[in-house]
Amino acid sequence: MPRVRIKVDGVTYEDEVEPRLLLVHYLRERLGKVGTPVGCDTTNCGACTVLLDGLSVKSCSVLAVQADGREITTVEGLGPGGELHPMQRAFHTEHALQCGFCTPGMIMASIDLLRENADPSEAEIREGLEGNLCRCTGYQNIVRAVRRAAEEMRQAPEREVTS
Structure with missing residues (x-):
């Protein structure tokens, strides 16, 4: 093996x-x-x-x-020392989940999206997450969460943990 x-x-x-x-x-x-x-x-x-x-x-x-x-x-x-990563915190704050099944994948894909584009538009977020499906939320709050996290991560990039 x-x-x-x-x-x-x-x-x-x-x-x-x-x-x-x-x-x-x-x-x-x-x-x-x-x-x-x-x-x-x-x-x-x-x-x-x-x-x-x-x-x-x-x-x-x-x-x-x-x-x-x-x-x-x-x-x-993601979070150092048990703290929430800005993306995790934003998903919580913006109520970007319902059943939560897709949430880990959405969070991880969103972090990669922000690695490529630190200030994406709503359309860019939707396009960037199109390979991740959610059956519950309608995506509005997910988009808001990604925007919120993007803003926080731009203001404090040293706290960003991606790998």
Whole structure:
């Protein structure tokens, strides 16, 4: 079996993994990172989005062996010392969730969106998140949350944690 060395939320793990094991299952079942939900297993919904070397990926489309030597940030690893990341705080403040199933993926994709564009328009936010589906919210509050977090992160970029 292949052996991998993956840094997840600041901790390095070394494991033997089946060659076909998906990253989402490695994170949840081996490491207990259950904040990354299994949504569709087909890359359609985006619920399982994590940051891989700082870039958002749908972890159901990445094999654990492909993450060997790389760094993963999950929603659990965003806030330093248990603090909420500005994006997490904005989602809470703006009521950008209902059932919460899509929230981890939305947060992670939003952080990557702001890495590329620190001050996106509403249309740019909607376009940037189009690979992440929400069945509950209608997206209005999600867009507001991303705008709020963008503003906070521009004002205090040293507090930004992305990987």
